[in-house]
Amino acid sequence: MYLKKECIAMLLAGGQGSRLYDLTKHTAKPAVSFGGKYRIIDFPLSNCINSGIDTVGVLTQYQPLALNEYIGNGAPWDLDRNRGGLSVLPPYQGNQHSDWYKGTANAIYQNLQFIKKYDPEYVLILSGDHIYTMDYSAMLKEHKRKGAACTVATIKVPLEEASRFGICNADSDGRIYEFEEKPKVPKNDQASMGIYIFNTDVLIRYLEEDEKDPESSNDFGKNILPNLLKNGEPLYTYAFSGYWKDVGTIKSLWEANMDLLGSTPAFNLHQRKYRIFSRNTARAPQLIGQGAKIENSMISEGCVINGSVSDSVLSGGVYVEEGAEIHHSVIMADVHIAAGAKIYYSIVDSDCLIGENVTVGSPDSRDDIQIIAKGSKLVSESESN
């Protein structure tokens, strides 16, 4: 069957997300809930289909059960195709060796057979950890125009934070002459977003070389990009100027949710240009009861609100009883918050019960976001006696 594609995407969704603690104890980071009805992976997947990329390999490894079930055959993102479409790529036992993915580059290396099936000219490498909307086809157009071997999408970050990122030092034309992974003294503020477009032949060559190096961490930022630079390959930046958030820490996940609120949110989910697709859960409409107080919040389908919600993001099916209060928090699906309970500056994972008069967090705990693990049942001290 004729399967040739010009460009396919490889989405790295295997990371542990250890800095999200309880939220990723049993779930891969890309499957973590965000923005009420979405999961983090909805953003790169929707970006792909909105950019005209209909072939996506999703590389899973850590706790993929919830993620695999959620992705399915890619139908919610129009990626259920006969030619191309979405493929979930876990590590597998080959006849020569079997290996967990050792690093980002190794993960792609182990799936070269998948890539070669489509014989693409270009491969787009994405991660499943970021919240943003982007037209990858514009990046590909630039990549072709510059005659690049590899293009790295970059974003401007505050200089004081630049040492957390891979920093690209480039000339006025965007040609990278130096790449520094987490530099102590960053030379500029253009950070790599972990989004790369490679010419396929270049990618294959450097991945195969890297595999032969036992000292290598098999990582794009640490090994592949510096190797390309060493050999004088044309490496270019593609400056991205929209909203982009790496939601790898509790703080950044909470902040990214808060960025959705207000009349001019930092990240506007209500725009029509890049529609975000997600798996539908067929819930009933949200029912706002008598006496409910909702202020500056985002609320999803299936919620029943009889209490008070302010500056918060609620996922589907959350039941807020009369007398309950939620402030500055992220509440995930099917959580029941009983009368008198007060929640401040928290992320409550799905299926929890916050019992009567239980208090989580405090009005001053903005710098210490509380996490309530999935399925927890919190009972107030007086009741448990």
Added chain:
Amino acid sequence: MSSAAIIFSNLNTNTLSRLTADRTVAAIPFACRYRLIDFALSNMVNANISNINVVVNYNYRSLLDHIGSGKDWDLARRAGGINCISPYQMANSGAVKVYSTHMEALRNMTAYIDDMKEDYVVLSDCHWVANIDIKAAIADHAANGAEITYVTTESSESYTSKHPVLMFKTNENGVVQDVVISAKHQANAPEVSTGIFIMSCHYLRQLLSQAEAYDYRSLTYDVVMKNASKGCYRTFKHNGYAAHISSFTDYFKHSIALTNNRGAFYSLLGIPERRIFTRVHNSAPVVYLSGSKVDNSLIADDCVIEGTVENSILFRGVKVGRGSVVKNSILFGGTTVGRDCELNCVVTDKSVTISDFCKLSGHESLPFYVNKMRRV
């Protein structure tokens, strides 16, 4: 014991005028994110019926758009699935006659009915809104050997509907003794047809060849009324919310009831083993801005609310501006209410714009209706 389904999208007297100026009855938006056909479709899907024919005959563009491939009801199938049948011309049949009764529609689709491999067929109209256990109704029909089993309900109050319905007097075993056609509904009195009836495919084919021979035009008058007291019909009573949408006022009354009657809401939309499915729009969750005050309302995704909303139903993408007060109203998708407006007992069709400072008021017995895309 397999079943197929035939859904009639617009066969009962069109008494909804305003709401059906631009769309067929089955496509009328309801309960903030559904269309009337979603209830009929979901009832079938929840009974594991996956071979569904939808008969369309009037203004069905938005209905077909809504159904699409049937994917959102899990009806995009290779075996069976959803199939829309519009009036069509056959060789030697003369001009296309748009059907106006169930009998005419059925006589026009004998090819589909002959092809049905299932044992039973469930036929349903779209102007009753209810979440019904069709699986139990089919089992009841199969166990008791009636020719037709009607799914019925009892009204909780007396009222007069805009067009007459079938009412049944039954004995203690559920066998029909008498059938009356009336528009006067009484509280807890005769069982009323919900527009859903079940028969075996074999019986339907027999009925249709009789219909050809005797040129039947009406199932009700040529068949049911004539055999009413012969004990060959049964009823299956549905207990729970059932709303008869026979007029614009009915539509308004039954819609607003969902905002302040929790029992009705859960009986229709809160049954976990029988969820109501609808087309997926991938809309973003609702944004409640500072200054918004919402009470007793159903709000769909993509809405942005800055004003006051009470006892109302807001469909997808509705915007309510600062200082505006919306009470007892139903705002269809894409309606934009500007700042400092006042709306009471108003129904706005899709994409209506209400400019700043406008005051509109109807009454619950005569809600004020604004046409699709009108700018006020």
